[in-house]
Amino acid sequence: MATIIDYVRGARTPLAGDLTPADALALCSLIYTDFHALAGPRSATGCVLGEVARASSIPALYRHALPTHADRPLLEAAGTSPRFREVRVRDAVTRLVPRPLAQFGAATFVDSSGCCFIAFRGTDATSIGVAEDARFGLDFPTESQRWAARYLAxxxxxxxGPVAVMGHSKGGNFALYAAxxxxxxxxxxxxxxxxxxxxARVAHSGFFTSLEGRVSTYVTAGSWVSPLLPLPAPATLVDSSWPGPLSHNPYAWATEGTALRRDRRRPSRSGTALARLLAAILRVRPPRIGSN
Known part of the structure; x- marks a missing residue:
């Protein structure tokens, strides 16, 4: 089964305004690398991924990395890939705030045609990042969501050139909210x-109406993340080599050419059961809905 790293290694045509689902997943996985640790990517001019990859041995790039991720191999693959090595990364940001709980990461990728791909980081390995996740059903919007909207603006x-915004896990939430x-x-x-x-009051309120026809959502059958709260757009099931909730890991997703391989299975009953449990909890303690 081909993974996103296999796709990046095998892609031969430079990225130039022809973003595919596999490209988007690659960029959403690359953003787990802490580009803010280097002066080049966090600057307004940025630098190309080929240059960043030459610094791939610097530990600070992976200081918040999840142990199940393959961030360094992906960065090194992108640095030598004809499709990604000339993609410029700029305006990289990492923020960790204990009060109120907020973990945020973002960067802008620019291809040779001038198209901008803005990627938001999902949950990292920090205690702040993990703890913040509990807020998404309880408070709207969160500080990180507001930061995402400001960053996108x-x-x-x-x-x-044209803009695409993207993210995996919590980063996908940021992408939808910010857009x-x-x-x-x-x-x-x-x-x-x-x-x-x-x-639910947000997802079903018309808040995302302006995005109709422009959202591509992908989930795995075994996920315990996307089923918990309503999504604003229909989702496509994709295949993963890892079982159950472990399938959330983007490095285990199956690529098929420039696409993500479809999964014909139904979503897991455990994810549905967790969603029902959370819904019951939120009936007792409804979410606080604030202003954007």
């Missing part, structure tokens, strides 16, 4: 990979 103003709030004119596509959902 800033990055979109700097964009010289709905910032609503940049140049926005063409939103990719959400097994995203954290939203309180």
């Amino acid at each position: 800033y990055a979109s103003k700097r964009a010289e 709905a709030v910032a609503a940049p004119d140049a926005l063409e596509r939103v990719y959400a990979f097994d995203p954290v959902g939203f309180p």
Whole structure:
């Protein structure tokens, strides 16, 4: 089974305005690397992935990495890939705040045609990142969601071409929220990979109406993440080599050419049961809905 790293290693055509689902998943996985640790990627001009990959041995790039991820192999593959090595990464941001709980990471990738791909990081290995996840069913919007909207507004103003926004897990939630709030004119596509959902009052309220027809959501059958809260758009089931809730790991997802391989199985009953349990809890303690 081909993984996202296999796809990156095998892709031969430079990325130039032809973003595919596999490309988007690759960028959403790359953002787990802490580009903010290097001066080049966190600057406004940035540097190409080929240059960043030459610094792949620096431990700070993976200081918040999840042990199940293959962040360094992916970065090194991207650095030598004809498709990704000339992609520029800029405006990289990492923020960890204990009060209120907020973990946020983002970067802008720019291809040779000037298209901008804005990626938001999902939950990392920090205690703050894990603890913050519990807030998504209880509070809306969170500080991190607001940061995502501000980042997208800033990055979109700097964009010289079309914009796509994307994220995996919590990052997918940020991508959806930011796209709905910032609503940049140049926005063409939103990719959400097994995203954290939203309180039902938000997901079903018309909050995401402006994104209709522009959202691509992918989930795994065994996930315990995306089923917990309602999603604003229909999702496509994709295959993973890891079972059950472990299938959330993007490095285990199956690629098929430039696409993600479909999974014909039904979503797991355990994910559905967890969603029902959370819904019962939220009936006792309804989410706090604030202003954006």
